[in-house]
Amino acid sequence: MSAIELKQSRVIVIEDRGKQYSFTLARIAKKLWLRYFEGILSTSENQGGKRVDSFDSSAARLDLVEQSLVTASGYPLPDGKTSIEQLDGWKGMLPLSHRLGVANAIISVSASEPSDDDPISLGTESVYLDAVWSADEKGVMRKFKGLRHNFKSPTSEQQRRVSRDGSRSRVVGGSRNGKTQWLGAQATLAEIYDELIVSVEGYTVDGVEPDRDAIVEFMDTYHKVAAVDVLFAPAAPKVEEEQ
Amino acid sequence: MIDVWKDAEGVRMALEEIFESDFVRSRIREEGASPDTVERMERQVPPRTLAWGYYSFGEHLLHLDALQQAGIGVASADLAACEAEGLLALRRARSAFESRHPACSACGMRQQNRFSPACPGCGSKSLRKKE
Numbered sequence A: 001m002s003a004i005e006l007k008q009s010r011v012i013v014i015e016d017r018g019k020q021y022s023f024t025l026a027r028i029a030k031k032l033w034l035r036y037f038e039g040i041l042s043t044s045e046n047q048g049g050k051r052v053d054s055f056d057s058s059a060a061r062l063d064l065v066e067q068s069l070v071t072a073s074g075y076p077l078p079d080g081k082t083s084i085e086q087l088d089g090w091k092g093m094l095p096l097s098h099r100l101g102v103a104n105a106i107i108s109v110s111a112s113e114p115s116d117d118d119p120i121s122l123g124t125e126s127v128y129l130d131a132v133w134s135a136d137e138k139g140v141m142r143k144f145k146g147l148r149h150n151f152k153s154p155t156s157e158q159q160r161r162v163s164r165d166g167s168r169s170r171v172v173g174g175s176r177n178g179k180t181q182w183l184g185a186q187a188t189l190a191e192i193y194d195e196l197i198v199s200v201e202g203y204t205v206d207g208v209e210p211d212r213d214a215i216v217e218f219m220d221t222y223h224k225v226a227a228v229d230v231l232f233a234p235a236a237p238k239v240e241e242e243q
Numbered sequence B: 001m002i003d004v005w006k007d008a009e010g011v012r013m014a015l016e017e018i019f020e021s022d023f024v025r026s027r028i029r030e031e032g033a034s035p036d037t038v039e040r041m042e043r044q045v046p047p048r049t050l051a052w053g054y055y056s057f058g059e060h061l062l063h064l065d066a067l068q069q070a071g072i073g074v075a076s077a078d079l080a081a082c083e084a085e086g087l088l089a090l091r092r093a094r095s096a097f098e099s100r101h102p103a104c105s106a107c108g109m110r111q112q113n114r115f116s117p118a119c120p121g122c123g124s125k126s127l128r129k130k131e
Helices: A030-039 A058-068 A096-106 A156-166 A186-196 A212-218 A221-231 B008-031 B035-042 B052-069 B081-100
Strands: A010-016 A019-025 A041-047 A050-056 A069-073 A109-111 A124-135 A141-152 A169-172 A179-182 A197-201
Touching: A010 A096, A019 A058, A019 A096, A030 A058, A030 A186, A030 A221, A041 B052, A058 A069, A058 A096, A109 A221, A124 A221, A141 A186, A141 A221, A156 A186, A156 B052, A169 B052, A179 B052, A186 A197, A186 A221, A197 A212, B008 B035, B008 B052, B008 B081, B052 B081
Parallel strands: A010 A124
Antiparallel strands: A010 A019, A019 A069, A041 A050, A041 A179, A109 A124, A124 A141, A141 A197, A169 A179
16 A cells, blocks of 8 residues: 655645646644644635625645645746746746645645554554645646554543643724634644644655654644644434434 | 644633633523524524634543543643643632522532523522522
8 A cells, every 4th residue: 555755845736727737845843834834824704694704725735835835747838937036036937826726735734534444442443544745757746544643542631732722812993893713723733733643544655654743743643733732522322313 | 823732711701701611502402492493592502702712622621631530640840831721721720610500509500600590400599699
């Protein structure tokens, strides 16, 4: 089974009007991911006693791509130029839809259903993710399924930190009619990942399965946040309709 | 811009609203009324008047308080200052709620107000202390 190589730079390929465009990204450091999370605008308004939520991450996604993009190919170049990096401000010249497409690929991480063969062992909790990572040599983007993260069971203190930081907010425009801006708990989720992670499956560092220290150092922060988010989500009870 | 964590008075007001709406909802459940009556009673649930962040932080404090009441205490060194202030705001909000809705001395049911002539739960008439 192929695995995600965490030290490798990522290549995202998108197709537009029958043509392929390729984008190489540097490894996205924790600091950059935290900047992305801070840039997400998640707000709630009170309209007649009802909660109305809104969410906008487009500016944060564009910034993330701009900060991590190393090169791009597939675009026609002006005479005398051999690569796109020779153009001043080349990142800003890329079509907006392409930059958003790259961002969507790098944040394409979701919870995955474990198969019936995956046992539950007491004292250890496993979380499974599906994620798009990088294009292969043929330029084909693939989704990695069932990426496994094995954790120690969280403590009530860790749960309290998640609850506390998940409820953090600022209010703009007055306590009564103002808009609530949620600050997010992603930094805390990433910290808790480092505290709880035991092992992973589906990832490699320099071609080998990483040990705990290597996981903490090289695991993508977005994957850390997604995995701990799933870890703290309650399991759905099995409910049958009454006849 | 208001940092909700630091606005203890706003958090207290939100907690009072949470207590009041939970009280009305618990009465609706206890009534066992028809769907029409439930709908009518639902309209009595006071609307939320503050920005949503206050209720979210209030719910976190209620969870923290429930842990403490269950004996799962959080070491004071681990408690953020805003949580400590919030727990004090929670105590003030609960005290005001309990004063508005005293418990029946016979069955413990919370009353609609301080002047109920008899407890709707057990019929006890000894709710009011003689002044």
